[in-house]
Amino acid sequence: MALVLERLESGYGKLKVLFGVSLRVEKNTVTALLGSNGAGKTTTLLTAMGVVKPWAGRVFLDGKDVTDVPPHKKVELGMALVPEGRRLFADMTVEENLLMGAYTKRAREKVLDTLEWVYSLFPRLRERRRQKAGTMSGGEQQMLAIARALMSRPKVLLLDEPSAGLAPKVVADLFDVVKRLKEEVSILLVEQNVAASLEISDYAYVLENGHIVKEGAPQELAQDEYVKKAYLGV
Numbered sequence: 001m002a003l004v005l006e007r008l009e010s011g012y013g014k015l016k017v018l019f020g021v022s023l024r025v026e027k028n029t030v031t032a033l034l035g036s037n038g039a040g041k042t043t044t045l046l047t048a049m050g051v052v053k054p055w056a057g058r059v060f061l062d063g064k065d066v067t068d069v070p071p072h073k074k075v076e077l078g079m080a081l082v083p084e085g086r087r088l089f090a091d092m093t094v095e096e097n098l099l100m101g102a103y104t105k106r107a108r109e110k111v112l113d114t115l116e117w118v119y120s121l122f123p124r125l126r127e128r129r130r131q132k133a134g135t136m137s138g139g140e141q142q143m144l145a146i147a148r149a150l151m152s153r154p155k156v157l158l159l160d161e162p163s164a165g166l167a168p169k170v171v172a173d174l175f176d177v178v179k180r181l182k183e184e185v186s187i188l189l190v191e192q193n194v195a196a197s198l199e200i201s202d203y204a205y206v207l208e209n210g211h212i213v214k215e216g217a218p219q220e221l222a223q224d225e226y227v228k229k230a231y232l233g234v
């Protein structure tokens with residue numbers, strides 16, 4: 001298993017948001033964590049990363065207990081988060097943004113190789129490497145945010161709502177890329193776009209009010225009466 005979350009509980013101040021979230025990301029898969037606004041998806045990623053401290057439960061990366069490892073050390077160990085809203089450096093070029101992603105020791109040692117690898121995954125970014133990030137389209141910026149996270153050479157990539165604010169055609173292109181990426185890294189994909197996510201994931205979980213309420217193969221979930229009604233609008 002690339003990533004295992006075991007009965008994670010966390011929240012903000014006195015507000016409890018996660019009530020024992022357990023999930024597994026198998027190596028070289030896309031695992032989707034689906035749910036509506038406020039379900040606790042982002043909080044799950046932040047707690048896995050250690051940005052939000054777990055109140056209870058464990059986090060395992062590649063079989064190793066990393067629950068109490070701080071976020072920057074988790075990056076060093078091979079976990080990377082692409083936050084909602086991308087957080088690019090708008091006035092910096094594509095390449096400068098990418099280089100900012102290579103801050104781990106592991107990544108710095110072979111930054112040129114890694115850059116080459118990332119450009120081979122995203123040829124469009126190579127073409128645009130001298131363009132300012134802020135002038136790129138929404139879809140290109142999302143690709144850049146993912147590519148920047150890959151610069152740390154992660155084993156596990158946590159993707160927070162990459163489809164947010166993008167047109168359906170752009171989402172389709174982006175999800176094609178995500179699907180191809182699983183050959184390189186294991187992916188936990190957080191999404192509100194349930195239909196599109198089920199198409200590219202190998203396994204999926206549904207989160208509601210901080211509880212996992214359903215899990216299964218995407219084909220099964222897509223046929224599930226409850227999922228159809230609550231998330232697929234049918």
Ligand code: ATP
Nearest residue numbers: 012015017035036037038039040041042043044192
């Ligand atoms: P969205 O798709 O809107 O991001 P989500 O499923 O990712 O939804 P979270 O962002 O994890 O949901 O939020 C879960 C709950 O935690 C919400 O009730 C939210 O208001 C609350 N929350 C999130 N961040 C904070 C914070 N920094 N301080 C206090 N409460 C927060």
